[in-house]
Amino acid sequence: MQVVVDMNKCQDHGQCVFAAPDVFRFDDEGRLAHVAAPDESLRAEVEEAADVCPLQAIRIED
Amino acid sequence: MNAPIVVAGAAMAGLRAAEQLRAAGWTGPITLVGSEPHMPYNRPPLSKEVLAGKASFDSLAFRPRPDVHDVRWRLGTTVVRADLDRQVVELDDGETLPYRGLVVATGMRPRRLPCPGPVPGRHTVRTLDDARGLREALTRPGVRVVVVGAGFIGCEVAATAIALGAAEVTVVDPMPLPMAGPLGELLAGALLGRHEQRGIRFALGTGVTAFHGDDRVTGVALADGRVLAADVVVESVGSAANTEWFEGNGLDLSDGVLTDEHLRVGGRPEVIAVGDVARFPNARYDGVPRRVEHWSIPTDTAKHAAKVLTAHLTGTDAGLAPFAPLPTFWSDQHDFRLQSFGAPALGKDDVRVLDGDLDGDVLVGYHHADRLVGVVALGGRAAAAAAARYRAELLKQPSLIA
Ligand SMILES: Cc1cc2nc3c(=O)[nH]c(=O)nc-3n(C[C@H](O)[C@H](O)[C@H](O)COP(=O)(O)OP(=O)(O)OC[C@H]3O[C@@H](n4cnc5c(N)ncnc54)[C@H](O)[C@@H]3O)c2cc1C
Numbered sequence: 001m002q003v004v005v006d007m008n009k010c011q012d013h014g015q016c017v018f019a020a021p022d023v024f025r026f027d028d029e030g031r032l033a034h035v036a037a038p039d040e041s042l043r044a045e046v047e048e049a050a051d052v053c054p055l056q057a058i059r060i061e062d
Numbered sequence: 063m064n065a066p067i068v069v070a071g072a073a074m075a076g077l078r079a080a081e082q083l084r085a086a087g088w089t090g091p092i093t094l095v096g097s098e099p100h101m102p103y104n105r106p107p108l109s110k111e112v113l114a115g116k117a118s119f120d121s122l123a124f125r126p127r128p129d130v131h132d133v134r135w136r137l138g139t140t141v142v143r144a145d146l147d148r149q150v151v152e153l154d155d156g157e158t159l160p161y162r163g164l165v166v167a168t169g170m171r172p173r174r175l176p177c178p179g180p181v182p183g184r185h186t187v188r189t190l191d192d193a194r195g196l197r198e199a200l201t202r203p204g205v206r207v208v209v210v211g212a213g214f215i216g217c218e219v220a221a222t223a224i225a226l227g228a229a230e231v232t233v234v235d236p237m238p239l240p241m242a243g244p245l246g247e248l249l250a251g252a253l254l255g256r257h258e259q260r261g262i263r264f265a266l267g268t269g270v271t272a273f274h275g276d277d278r279v280t281g282v283a284l285a286d287g288r289v290l291a292a293d294v295v296v297e298s299v300g301s302a303a304n305t306e307w308f309e310g311n312g313l314d315l316s317d318g319v320l321t322d323e324h325l326r327v328g329g330r331p332e333v334i335a336v337g338d339v340a341r342f343p344n345a346r347y348d349g350v351p352r353r354v355e356h357w358s359i360p361t362d363t364a365k366h367a368a369k370v371l372t373a374h375l376t377g378t379d380a381g382l383a384p385f386a387p388l389p390t391f392w393s394d395q396h397d398f399r400l401q402s403f404g405a406p407a408l409g410k411d412d413v414r415v416l417d418g419d420l421d422g423d424v425l426v427g428y429h430h431a432d433r434l435v436g437v438v439a440l441g442g443r444a445a446a447a448a449a450a451r452y453r454a455e456l457l458k459q460p461s462l463i464a
Contacts, residue, residue, distance in 0.1 A: 012443050013392065014450050015358075030443060044085075047127065051078070051361050054106060054392070056124065 001060040003046055005034055009057035016058060024049060036049035064091065065160040066134070067371070068151055070141045070307070071167035072096025074105070075337025075360035077124055079165045082239035084129040088375065090162070092133040095153060100190055102126075106357055108193040109218040110394050114225060115197065119190060124135035125272040130239040141168070146311045146330060151234075161373050166308065166319050166327060166335040170301035170355065175210065184295045187215060199294045206230040208282045208292040210268075210270055213239035214393045214400075217253070219264050221395040222296075232263040232290055234270060234282065244391075244402070246410040246428065249438055252420045253400075256440075260396050265290065301355065303319055303339050317341055318353040323384035326368035334367040336360060345384040347435070348462050355388055362387040388457055389439025392446075401446040403454040404428070406436030417448050425449055433459060 003023060010032055016024040017032075027033045037060055038046060043060075050058040063320035067083060069076045072094040078091050096102075103122035111117035136153070143152040147384045172186035200207065200223050206221045209216045211236035233240065239250035240257065262335050265284060271347045274281035274289060282290045303318040313328045314320040319340040320327070325342055327333040335342075337360040343349045366385045371379035391402040396437065409428030416437065423441030425448045427434055435457065439449035 002105060011394075012446065014447070015390075018450075018453065025445070030447060045310075047085075050125075051081075052358065054357060059125070 001041055001046065002037055003034055003035075004015055004059045004061060005032065006020040006055075006059070007032070011055055013054050015052040017056065019052050020045035030031040040057040063112075065149070065162045066091035066093045067163035067165065067375075068159055068161040069094045069165040069167055070144070070151065070171055071165075071304070071337070071339070072135065072137060072355075073098070073102050073167070073169055073337075073360075074124065075167040075169065075339075075364060077102040077126060077130075078202045078361050078364035079167055079334075079336050079368055080133050082364040083372060084127070086369045086372035088143050088368070089370045090375075093136060094133060095136040095139050095141050095151070095159075097138070097140045098189060101137070103190060105188070108190065109215050110195050110222060113197050113219065113224070115201075115223045118338065119194065122190065128280045130172070135328070138145075142195065144311065146328065149332070151307075157213045161217050162332065163365070163375055164241045164333045164376030165371070166305075166333070166339060167337050167360075168304040168307070169338045170303055171325065172297065173300045173302050175270055175297055175299060177270055180275045180278050182278035183275070183293065184273065184297060187219060187295050187372070188301075196294075196296065200226050200228060202293070203227075205293045206231045206291050207232070207289050207294045207296065209233045209296045209298060210282070211235060211298035211300070212237065212264070212266070213298055213300070214241060215394050216296070217241060217257065218393060219296050219298060220257065222294075224261050225396070228294075230291075231261070231262065232265055233257070234265045234268065234290070236267065236269040236285075238267050240264070240266075240332075241400075244407055245400075246406065246413050247436060248413050248415075248420070249426050249440060252424065252440060253395075256396065256398065261324055269290060301338075301382075303353070316461070320351055323349075324382065325363055325368045325385060326370065332371070334371050336367050338365040342385060344405075345386040346388065346459075346461055348409060354387075355445075356389055356391045359387070360392050386461070389437075389454070390453075398441055399443075399446055402434070402436065402438040403449055403453045404434070406438050408462075409435040416452075418445060425452075427452070430462065433462075435462070436457070 242250040319335040406428040411428040423445035428436040439445035
């Protein structure tokens with residue numbers, strides 16, 4: 001599973017960080033950072049993170 | 063019986079319901095019926111980026127999860143009646159559709175003012191087509207804009223209009239402050255100041271009595287006797303639930319569709335309601351059924367209700383605690399964001415600044431019986447991040463009825 005985030009769309013809502021804290025976090029400068037190829041066991045979490053992004057900036061590629 | 067689960071309403075809540083039914087293990091047929099001709103799309107940018115011309119209409123479409131590729135879409139089609147005893151719905155093209163499960167996801171439509179006067183020149187913002195029409199009207203040079211209603215959509219539209227170069231933007235509301243209902247006086251006062259600094263005028267504490275003009279609006283008459291000149295009027299005076307098609311089943315439709323603590327309707331385990339139209343009790347707070355018009359609610363309700371419906375239809379036990387979402391809401395206006403977690407409206411009698419100050423980035427806490435029930439941040443990114451830090455604390459708070 002590959003996780004792609006469109007950083008041109010991201011507006012720091014942080015909903016993905018709540019939904020999938022093992023995959024998304026804010027770095028020390030407050031910018032979104034994420035695990036690009038998370039373990040398959042985290043799929044449900046990542047799908048939820050993609051759903052709750054108000055900008056629809058998160059994509060899952062198999 | 064191979065009847066599908068029928069989803070009435072094919073916008074965000076309808077799409078999320080279909081996806082969550084698959085996630086819950088429902089492998090049977092699903093049919094989504096939706097009045098709009100478009101595939102489900104995201105509404106928040108309609109009053110912000112799309113109206114401002116910063117996002118294209120095409121960028122709004124949701125990307126459905128792959129496991130709903132086989133659902134049947136009946137777009138441009140309206141459900142006109144439901145018979146819950148016979149388990150059928152009727153469509154406006156004359157078809158009668160039997161169902162095994164029914165999902166009510168028909169959402170809201172904007173309320174209109176009942177005042178006399180011409181209709182052309184008056185806009186509402188709910189759909190893609192509404193936003194297209196309003197953008198065209200706002201981008202004419204030198205327009206004078208009157209926004210009726212100082213709720214979140216009215217405030218967003220006003221901010222977008224001034225950024226687009228409107229000559230005048232005035233917001234009218236019978237309440238003394240913008241967004242006072244959800245925010246309380248302290249923060250609503252700060253919000254008013256920020257809008258005024260950016261050139262928005264307000265006519266507060268007074269309502270609209272009539273629209274002036276012959277074949278189109280030229281002015282807005284107020285209860286206090288003033289008349290505001292207007293080329294464009296935006297009515298953002300709240301919304302009404304789309305439930306007419308659901309009448310005749312002996313249900314409480316006084317404000318949306320009343321549900322139980324598992325989003326089931328009318329004591330029928332095969333009928334659920336999701337999204338803006340659902341009036342559900344929230345076990346996290348006082349258990350009083352309310353509708354919640356926040357973007358997070360279609361997803362939250364769909365997740366819970368789809369598990370409940372699938373368990374019923376497959377004869378298993380969903381084993382869920384009562385629905386208890388943590389409400390969350392944001393609004394982008396000018397260069398600042400409002401970010402809310404919890405239920406500030408339940409703690410407006412005891413409001414305290416938790417961080418920052420009212421002229422800059424500020425974080426405000428709302429309390430009930432000395433317990434934190436909601437936080438709202440106003441300002442830049444740092445304020446929103448501060449609010450997010452309180453989210454875990456709000457999640458830990460015991461229920462108000464416990
Ligand atoms: C302009 C705007 C800006 C917003 N901004 C924010 C924001 O910044 N933050 C936030 O938290 N929330 C925001 N929201 C709220 C959020 O978008 C809504 O909570 C969400 O869209 C609700 O989705 P829904 O699917 O429940 O209802 P709706 O979006 O109302 O969808 C209902 C659908 O059902 C269809 N329908 C109705 N009757 C029938 C029928 N009889 N048969 C078939 N189909 C029918 C309708 O045509 C519609 O497509 C905003 C809303 C708007 C309108």
